[in-house]
Amino acid sequence: MATSASTCSNPDCKVATDGKCVETYPLEECPHYGRPAVADIEPVDEQPEDSRPAVNIEPPVIALSLGEALGRAEASALQRRRASRAIGVVGPHFAGKTSLMASVYEILQEGVVAGYSFAGSSTLIGFEMICHDARAASKRPEPHTERTTVGADATFFHLDLGIGEPATIASLFIGDRSGEDYLTTADELSNAAGFFELKRADVVTILVNGEHLADAKRRHEVKASTPQLIDALVEAGSISARQRVALVLTKKDAVAASAHAERVVADFDEMVAGVVRRHGNLVTDVVPFVVAASPRIANAVKRGEGVSDLVAYWMQPVAAETPPPTQVLQMTRMIDRVVIDTEDDA
16 A cells, blocks of 8 residues: 555545645644545455454463361461461361361351351361261261371361351361371380471360260279370370360260260370379460260250360460569679670670
8 A cells, every 4th residue: 555745535635736735724624634535545454353263362370279187288378367276186087177177167167156157268178078977968877077188187177157246257276187196105205206286286185985984894984094194295295384174074965865875084194193293383374165066965064065165275375485584693793793794795
């Protein structure tokens, strides 16, 4: 397509032949002068819209959590967002550890628990997975929860809890490791070296199987193994002075239905007293609880009984560490000051 300064977009203009604007504008002021006439514009062969080559535009990337239980690094990153409580849960297989975690999640869906309301979770899929088999939708004849894999690294279940109006949000992280892994500490203290979820915990929660404590054949094993496990964890440094200990009797429904309910309560009280006697001067405190996280005997107790009290204990503010007392030296001679200053410099 050829254009020149003598062309005009007005088809009636004869500027190309007589050099004058048909609208009598000076040529330098004419809005049409120098523009190609419509007839001179070459048509463009436009392709149908569907035949145009696709333009590959990358969509924006949005990072979403998979919703399953968190690994150590993921939990640490979330803990830095806001005030949080870390909970270690220790107990042998069948003590009710997974049922307890599922119960906390379930009762929060129904309303306020210990003054706290559900405000979110990064592990919703993980919670739903451990809750499913305890629900009627699973078609199971009785509540069931899957066991944690032996030998696997600890993972964390996360909940954001709100309290007050407007709500103040605090995060709760519940550690999950196989009970069998913890029990090996009683035989080999070095096995506790990898229990990072206990060393970082604000509250170490020890579960005592109430159903086994009511069983005459298993009673003495429970009474012996639980104190031995706690002693081993203390000796290994997995339970330390800054922490609180919750000693939890689980399966209250089985205890209530047992002919030996009073004996179970007495055995549990004796166990708590023994832990306080041996370690009460080390840990911040030792508090007993009795719960029915997922009762199999429905008419004995209600589901989640006692769990609200345990959550309230978990969420208590972390006590600030007390600094060591400052020693005040009484000095009457200047030579004493010189000697002390020299020692400090060294």
